[in-house]
Amino acid sequence: MYVLVAYDVEEKRVPKVNKILKKYLTWTQNSLFEGEITEGLLKQCMAEILPKIDPAHDSLYVYRIANPKHIKKVVYGVEKDFESMFL
């Protein structure tokens, strides 16, 4: 399965959420992560993140594409990498 995860959480919780997502997926840009993942690992990832966010103020969007062949990505401009973003 391929997933895209976008989050909008309060600034103080951003590092925690980034740290967890980085274990399971690849950082794309800003608050967006993506990658191939199994159902089990996605569950594990969500089980780690959900207790860290405030459901009354934060939001987390998970887009699931069962077959990775069904999603095509086109990048315009520069592709940034996680390390340069958070250094």
Next chain:
Amino acid sequence: MYVLVAYDVEEKRVPKVNKILKKYLTWTQNSLFEGEITEGLLKQCMAEILPKIDPAHDSLYVYRIANPKHIKKVVYGVEKDFESMFL
């Protein structure tokens, strides 16, 4: 076709990029838009946006899913709307 568009552009260009994307897609959160769109309208949207961004510094990610049934979205926490974000 279903598309997700995520951008990372310099702050001064954000309002322009948002304004164009809002004409074609639905704002989801931060710098992420999504929605069903035809090939022709997506081309038109890109033709409007690309001259507004600086390809040496900005980036625009377009994820295309030919059949909207192939993508499933799950939202945790709050769903925000465009108007409240930019007021």
